[in-house]
Amino acid sequence: MEGFKKGPWSKEEDAILLDWVATHGPHYWSCIQSKGLLMRTGKSCRLRWVNKLRPGLKKGRKFSPEEEEMVVQLQADFGNKWARIAEFFPGRTDNDVKNLWSTRKKRLARNYRSPLPSISKSGTGVHGPEQVVPPNETPTEDQQQSEAIAFDHQETIDLAYIHQSFADTSATPVLTGPTSKPPNIKTAPSLAPFDNVMPHQQCLNGASVTPVLTLPTSKPPNTNNEPSSVPFDSVMPHQQYLHATSTSPVPTLPTIKPPDTKSVPSSAPFDDVMPHQKFLNCASVTAVLTVPTLNVPGIKSGPSSAPFNNVTPQIQSPFFDRLFENELVYNESDPCLLGCSRPCCAPPTFDDLTADMLKSF
DNA sequence: AAGTAATGCAACCGCATACAT
DNA sequence: TATGTATGCGGTTGCATTACT
Known part of the structure; x- marks a missing residue:
């Protein structure tokens, strides 16, 4: 493509992009260029919005050690x-x-290549020292494995990752197989195809290498009939993940069943059974509020006046948040006059959205 | 203070997928 | 069904900033 601007975005460009989203929603990116508003590709516009302009982003805040471990x-x-x-x-x-x-x-x-003089548990970083092998000493496989076993789980992961990282780029001996799973880490049995599980439950149920993951429950902390000043629904998803410490049995998989519609076949991949997500990302605030509550076992539903808390974390996008705050309202009286290939300036009506949703289920 | 290495991050590219025609 | 387009995702690069010597 020629004629498209590249590189850093200016404030003016950001303002134009923000204005576009405020008017049309985070869609139809290509139309921004075709209308001559910005000399950026649609992909570039979308990326800028998603990574920098989208509301709710944690700008300039580094990952906490807990977040890094969770990653x-x-x-x-x-x-x-x-x-x-x-x-x-x-x-x-x-x-x-x-x-x-x-x-x-x-x-x-x-x-891994350049060790420090000594291995200290009080080293910097999230999980202590990350140097494990002197550069000029290639340990035997047995030595490497013993080291890996001796380390705590995080360091084991690191070591395995290092081995994997070097597997295709150097002559460094490789311990692990093609997966990113660390050695000697047992994988918890799965009760169902992983993709069928809701994202937060994939986290809670998932094959695990740490207590966080091996304690599979979606039941939040402080729910042993104890009053809590912070309702679980208001806890951020990653906190729900980190706080899941109960040894409760693995909850059954959620059934996503809109009212008056057929149940989604259990064999359907997760991505296939969440078509309403696309709907949720679309236009109408009214339509959003009519989306059926997802009943997830073990997750307490919030009051009906706060449907957002019932929605899976995956759906709780900052943009969605702002929709509820009425910060973003589509202008449905702005038809496209410039012949975009998609109805970029003619947002779907409520009837259209409703029909789409029903068709999706 | 200057030079260098390390780090963080914004943005681009290519490919995959979904959808419309 | 085939094709074209829009969008999303993962890999990668390059630049600016920070830390270190």
Whole structure:
């Protein structure tokens, strides 16, 4: 493509993009360029919105040690599914998570090659020392395995990751197989196809390497009939994840069943049974409020006046939040006059959205 | 204070997928 | 069904800032 601007965004461009989203919602990115509003590709506009302009982002706030550890755990379960992992971190983007992981990878790789004079448990970083092998001493496989076993779980993950990282780039002996799973870590049995589980339950139920993940319950802390000043629904998803410490049995998988519609087949992949998410991302506030509550076993529903808390974390996007605050209202009386290939300036009516939703189920 | 290395992060690219025609 | 388009995602790069020597 020629004629498209690249590089850093100016404040003016941001303002134009924000204005577009305020008017049309976070859609029809290509139309921004085709209308001549910005000399940016639709992809570039979308990326800018998602990563920098979207409301609710944690700008300039580094990942906490707890968050970083959680990223490691989730990466072990999901692999490099950054968008999915980012769902557990409100205000974080997949790019944030990806960058964190990349930084960590480089740090571990460097430390693997270049050790410090001694190994100290009080080293910097989230999980203590990350240097494990002197550069000029290639340990035997047995030595490596004993080291890995000796380390705590996090360091084991690190070590495994290091081995994996070098597997295809150097002659460093490799311990682990092709997966990102650390060695000698048992995987919890799964009761159902992983993709069928709601994101937060995938986290709570998931194959695990730490107590966080091996204590599979969606029951929040402080729910042993004890009053809590903070309702679980108001806890951020990642906190729900971190706080899940009960040894309760694994809850049954949630059934996503809109009123007066057929049940979704249990064999349906998760991505296939959440079509209303697309709907939720779309226009009408009224329509959003009519979306059926998802009943997730073990997760207490909030009051009917606060339907947002009933929605899965995946759906709780900052944009969605702002919809409820009436900060973003679509202008349905703004038809496209410039011949965009998609109805970029003609947002769907409520009837259209309703029909789409019913069709999706 | 200056040079260098390390780090963080914004943004681009290519590919995959969903959807409309 | 085939094709084109829009969007989303993961990998990667390059630059600015910070830390270190």
